[in-house]
Amino acid sequence: MILRFVRFVQIYILHARNALRVSKKAPKILITGGLGFIFSHVTEHFVAKGWDVVVIDNLSEGSRPEIINGSFTHYHYHMADPKVVNIILKENPDYVIHASSVTDVDYSIREPYRTLRKNILSTLHVFEACRNLPNLKKLIYVSTDEVYGECDHRMSEDEIILPRNPYSCAKAAGSLIRISYENTYPSLKGKTAETRFCNVFGLRQDTTKIMSAIKKSIEEGGSIPLHQDGKGYREYIYIKNIPPAIDLILEKGLGVFNVTLNDGFTTQELIKKAEKVTGRKINTHPSHRSGMDMKYQMDSSRIRELGWKPPYSFEEGLKEYLLS
Numbered sequence: 476m477i478l479r480f481v482r483f484v485q486i487y488i489l490h491a492r493n494a495l496r497v498s499k500k501a502p503k504i505l506i507t508g509g510l511g512f513i514f515s516h517v518t519e520h521f522v523a524k525g526w527d528v529v530v531i532d533n534l535s536e537g538s539r540p541e542i543i544n545g546s547f548t549h550y551h552y553h554m555a556d557p558k559v560v561n562i563i564l565k566e567n568p569d570y571v572i573h574a575s576s577v578t579d580v581d582y583s584i585r586e587p588y589r590t591l592r593k594n595i596l597s598t599l600h601v602f603e604a605c606r607n608l609p610n611l612k613k614l615i616y617v618s619t620d621e622v623y624g625e626c627d628h629r630m631s632e633d634e635i636i637l638p639r640n641p642y643s644c645a646k647a648a649g650s651l652i653r654i655s656y657e658n659t660y661p662s663l664k665g666k667t668a669e670t671r672f673c674n675v676f677g678l679r680q681d682t683t684k685i686m687s688a689i690k691k692s693i694e695e696g697g698s699i700p701l702h703q704d705g706k707g708y709r710e711y712i713y714i715k716n717i718p719p720a721i722d723l724i725l726e727k728g729l730g731v732f733n734v735t736l737n738d739g740f741t742t743q744e745l746i747k748k749a750e751k752v753t754g755r756k757i758n759t760h761p762s763h764r765s766g767m768d769m770k771y772q773m774d775s776s777r778i779r780e781l782g783w784k785p786p787y788s789f790e791e792g793l794k795e796y797l798l799s
């Protein structure tokens with residue numbers, strides 16, 4: 476009788492422990508392109524929070540395989556490969572961020588067919604998997620200010636998108652896929668969001684992008700190509716502001732969020748700022764980008780109303796990046 480009672484207590488304790496373990500289970504997040512410039516920081520952010528992080532990344536342009544250290548699961552797959560649908564279903568994450576993309580605008584101009592095929596198929600695979608995920612809490616599609624096309628005022632999220640190069644066209648196709656899937660499939664209702672970042676800069680960025688080209692030129696000399704006489708105007712944001720924005724949107728954001736602090740400059744002005752901060756001269760040579768939009772600018776009221784408090788100003792980010 477006593478033995479039976481002891482056995483009963485043991486089983487009870489075992490069940491109670493298991494229940495506790497399950498209830499304390501860390502959230503699982505799956506990030507496509509999680510080894511790239513921006514999302515390598517986001518991957519590390521969620522690892523540091525103790526989340527179960529899964530990355531799908533094919534180690535192509537922009538990737539930083541050196542961050543692979545066993546603290547997250549990595550699948551080396553091309554997102555345009557239909558096998559990724561089963562990988563996402565098998566991993567069964569609570570949260571998904573789709574950030575993988577061809578990101579080089581000049582490449583997209585040389586290879587429009589490849590860019591559009593890769594990026595659109597990749598996005599379709601993510602949405603196909605996500606509409607069948609039983610535990611999904613939020614899916615973020617990562618887009619860009621470039622989807623608005625030429626901006627003669629600060630664009631807000633509900634304005635028409637008018638992409639004008641193959642890269643931004645592929646990103647805009649993803650925006651439409653997001654709207655159509657969320658509207659059509661009840662399993663995705665109220666569960667998707669989209670970020671439209673302005674130009675992000677910081678550690679690990681590929682030198683095809685202007686700010687890291689500036690840093691490279693400062694450190695190693697050499698001249699940087701100046702498209703359209705450096706008159707193109709872009710808004711810039713420091714990388715350390717991105718993980719908190721993603722946290723906020725995962726927690727309570729629905730729909731589209733422009734992500735910018737409205738620190739906008741022409742490339743000529745940006746170079747002058749970098750020269751002032753570093754005390755070094757930056758050499759340039761003329762270059763031409765076909766069909767280039769001259770101005771991107773966005774209204775960021777929506778993410779601010781959600782409670783976004785970016786920790787770094789543009790100047791703080793610029794100093795930290797260029798002087799480190």
Ligand SMILES: NC(=O)c1ccc[n+]([C@@H]2O[C@H](COP(=O)([O-])OP(=O)(O)OC[C@H]3O[C@@H](n4cnc5c(N)ncnc54)[C@H](O)[C@@H]3O)[C@@H](O)[C@H]2O)c1
Nearest residue numbers: 508510511512513533534535537538554575576619674675
């Ligand atoms: N960098 C910016 O200023 C900026 C601005 C606005 C939006 N975005 C968007 O943010 C996201 C990240 O940009 P980034 O600059 O960090 O990019 P990045 O080029 O540095 O990294 C892209 C990552 O995605 C991976 N990848 C690309 N295609 C893939 C595929 N088909 N399958 C699997 N993995 C693939 C690459 O290996 C790489 O690790 C992109 O969606 C981009 O459009 C970036």
